[in-house]
Amino acid sequence: MAKSTPSICFDCKNGYAHKCEWVHTYTPVPGWEYKDVMREKTKGIQVIKCPNFERESDAKRNKTVRTERILELAKNSKLSVRMIAEKVGVSDYTVQQEVKKLKRKVACVKCGAEFEKKGSQKWCDKCRKEKKK
Numbered sequence: 001m002a003k004s005t006p007s008i009c010f011d012c013k014n015g016y017a018h019k020c021e022w023v024h025t026y027t028p029v030p031g032w033e034y035k036d037v038m039r040e041k042t043k044g045i046q047v048i049k050c051p052n053f054e055r056e057s058d059a060k061r062n063k064t065v066r067t068e069r070i071l072e073l074a075k076n077s078k079l080s081v082r083m084i085a086e087k088v089g090v091s092d093y094t095v096q097q098e099v100k101k102l103k104r105k106v107a108c109v110k111c112g113a114e115f116e117k118k119g120s121q122k123w124c125d126k127c128r129k130e131k132k133k
C-alpha cells in the first residue's frame with residue numbers, strides 16, 4: 001500500500017460540500033480513479049483522477065484554502081474528524097486543531113463580535129477593556 005499522499009480533491013476547486021458528492025456525502029464519484037493508502041495507521045483512499053476535477057489556481061492552493069475546507073466540513077456535515085481528514089488530505093491532528101479553534105470562537109455577549117474564548121470569558125477583549133475603565 002502506498003504512503004500517505006493527498007487526494008487531488010485538495011487541488012480541486014469543486015472540492016467543497018455544495019459542489020462534490022464525495023466531499024458532501026462520502027459517495028464515490030462515478031468514473032474516478034483511486035488507490036488505497038495508509039494515513040495515520042488508518043486505511044484510506046487517495047483520489048487520483050476524477051471527472052469533476054478542476055484545478056484550483058496555485059495562489060489558492062494554500063493553507064487558507066485547506067483551513068476553509070476543514071471548517072466548512074466541520075460546520076456543515078456530520079462527518080468524523082477522520083473522514084474530514086481523509087477528504088481534505090491532511091492528518092487527523094490538523095483537523096482536530098482547526099475544530100478546536102472553531103469551538104473556542106464565540107460571540108461577545110455585549111457587542112456580538114466573534115472572538116476566541118479564553119476560559120469563561122463572555123465579552124471580547126475590547127469590551128472587557130472598556131468595562132475596566
Ligand SMILES: [Zn+2]
Nearest residue numbers: 108111124127
Ligand atoms: Zn465585545
